[in-house]
Amino acid sequence: MLTRNPAAEQFVAFLEETTSWPNAALHGVKRKTHQEGEPLDYSDYLRLRRQGSQLGGFAYVYADTGVVNLRLNYDSDAATLHGIAPDAYLVPKGHRAYRVSVQITDEDTLRQALELAEMAYKLT
Template sequence: MKRTNNSGAGLSPTSARTVSCPSSGTLGTEWDNTFVHGIKRKGAQPGVPLDYSRYLRLRRQGSQKGGFAYVFPELSRINFRLAYTDQQLANLSITTARTLTTEHQEYRVSVDLTDESSLADALELAKLAYNAT
């Protein structure tokens, strides 16, 4: 993933690389055309940097649909742009995700990252959300 500046342009294009975790080894690779965006706060003055403190928005470059995932680091939570039901999650063998009934109606699936199983489910859901945007 690439971090973006205020304009949304990538700061440093990178080639695919692996991301590793000491306890489990390799988790995955970088996704092409994915950028991390901060949030422009209401009333922010021109030239004020984007805010990366509360959450990060993962967005597929060129998508008109907005972010495919919102990452809340302090909560260890990710909300995905998926309008799935509990039954659809069960059919995918996703056991650690829950459906949301509040917030934006297109972001209805959430995972709290608590262990390797929830991480695996989050990566699977991220792929689904990425491919849908």
């Protein structure tokens, strides 16, 4: 998956940093068609989760594009979001809790993604 990502180095740095946080781990996902006994799917996107949290993942990450979808909701406050991370954008569809994304393309967007991920991590 990383072979298609031009910012693979920064994406890996994001994963290394976030998985070093206490009780944070990277997981595959359980598809809707998942059958009992099947392993988790690691082929499309991965879930960063704080172990012990009842809220699910604090971020979903897409290795091939470098997109990080975070458990943050800034639907009504886009100006605050852009003050924190100018390259972040609101996601209009999907689960209400996961409405903020940022694509890691360079060191600056890596920094923004880490800042937002830390916020989401602390909220879970």
